[in-house]
Amino acid sequence: MSLGQPDFDLRDRSVMITGANRGLGAALCKTILQYSPKIIHAGYRSKAGASEDPRIRWCRLDILQSESITRAAASIGPIDLLINNAGVLSPTAADPAQETVNLRNMMDAHLFAPLKIINAFLPALKASPQPTVVNVVSMAAFANVPGADAYCISKTALHAATQGLRHKHPWMRCVGVYPGPTATDMTAGSNAVLADPMKSAANIVTGIFEGRASIFPDKAALAVESVVGDAVATLEQQFATLLSD
Numbered sequence: 001m002s003l004g005q006p007d008f009d010l011r012d013r014s015v016m017i018t019g020a021n022r023g024l025g026a027a028l029c030k031t032i033l034q035y036s037p038k039i040i041h042a043g044y045r046s047k048a049g050a051s052e053d054p055r056i057r058w059c060r061l062d063i064l065q066s067e068s069i070t071r072a073a074a075s076i077g078p079i080d081l082l083i084n085n086a087g088v089l090s091p092t093a094a095d096p097a098q099e100t101v102n103l104r105n106m107m108d109a110h111l112f113a114p115l116k117i118i119n120a121f122l123p124a125l126k127a128s129p130q131p132t133v134v135n136v137v138s139m140a141a142f143a144n145v146p147g148a149d150a151y152c153i154s155k156t157a158l159h160a161a162t163q164g165l166r167h168k169h170p171w172m173r174c175v176g177v178y179p180g181p182t183a184t185d186m187t188a189g190s191n192a193v194l195a196d197p198m199k200s201a202a203n204i205v206t207g208i209f210e211g212r213a214s215i216f217p218d219k220a221a222l223a224v225e226s227v228v229g230d231a232v233a234t235l236e237q238q239f240a241t242l243l244s245d
C-alpha cells in the first residue's frame with residue numbers, strides 16, 4: 001500500500017529518531033546523513049552515541065519518562081520526520097508475575113511511548129510540507145515467536161496503532177517498519193540468520209522515499225510480506241469503512 005507523495009526528500013529536513021545511540025537507530029542516523037538533512041535530533045536514554053557530525057544534535061529522551069518526552073518536544077523546533085525506533089526485548093519469563101512485568105514494560109516501550117511521543121511532536125510535525133511518522137515495529141507483529149511472547153504482543157499492538165494513526169491523522173504519513181532478525185545488541189547470541197542493520201536502514205529510507213505505508217527491510221521480513229503483506233493492506237482498507245457502513 002502506498003501513502004502517495006513518493007517524492008519525499010530528506011534534503012534540508014529535520015528528523016527526530018529515538019534510540020539513536022546504537023543498533024538500528026544509529027544505522028538510520030548514518031543513512032539519513034547521506035541525504036543532506038538539516039538536522040537529526042538523535043535521541044538517547046543515558047549515553048549519547050559516537051557520531052560527532054555537526055548535523056546530529058544529541059537529545060536526551062527516555063521514552064518511558066513522560067517528562068523527558070515533554071521536555072524533548074518543547075526544546076525541538078519543527079520536524080518533518082519522526083522515527084519511533086527505541087525498543088527492548090525481554091525473553092518470555094517462566095515466572096508468570098515476572099512475565100506480567102515484562103509485558104507491562106514492553107507495552108509501555110512499544111505502544112504507549114510511541115503514542116505519547118507522536119502526540120507530543122504533533123505540533124512540531126504540523127508545519128512540515130510532508131509530515132511523516134515511522135514506527136519501527138517488527139515482523140513478529142504478525143505471529144507469535146515462542147520465547148518472545150510479550151515482545152510479540154507489544155509489537156502487534158504497535159502495528160494496530162500504526163494503522164489507526166493513518167486514519168486518525170490523514171494529513172500525516174504514518175509508516176510501519178517490520179524488520180526481521182537484525183544484527184544488533186538485541187539479538188546478541190541468537191542463532192538466527194541476521195540482517196545487516198546498515199542494509200536494513202538503507203531499505204527503510206528507500207521505502208520512505210517510495211511512499212510505502214509498510215516497509216519490510218530485509219530478506220526474512222520480505223518472506224513475511226509475501227505471506228501477509230497484501231492481505232493486511234486489503235483488510236486495513238476494508239475495515240476502514242466497517243463502522244461507517
Ligand SMILES: NC(=O)c1ccc[n+]([C@@H]2O[C@H](COP(=O)([O-])OP(=O)(O)OC[C@H]3O[C@@H](n4cnc5c(N)ncnc54)[C@H](OP(=O)(O)O)[C@@H]3O)[C@@H](O)[C@H]2O)c1
Pocket residue numbers: 018019020021022023024025044045046047061062063064084085086087088109136137138139178179180181182183184185186187
Ligand atoms: N534487532 C532485531 O532483530 C529487531 C527486529 C525487529 C524489530 N526490531 C526493533 O528495532 C528497534 C531498534 O532495535 P535494535 O535492534 O537497534 O536494538 P538495540 O541495539 O538493543 O537498541 C535499542 C535502542 O533502544 C533504546 N532504548 C531502549 N529503551 C529506551 C528508553 N526507555 N528510552 C530511550 N531509548 C531506549 C536503546 O538505548 P540504550 O542504549 O539507552 O539502551 C537503544 O538505543 C526496536 O524497536 C526493536 O524492537 C529489532
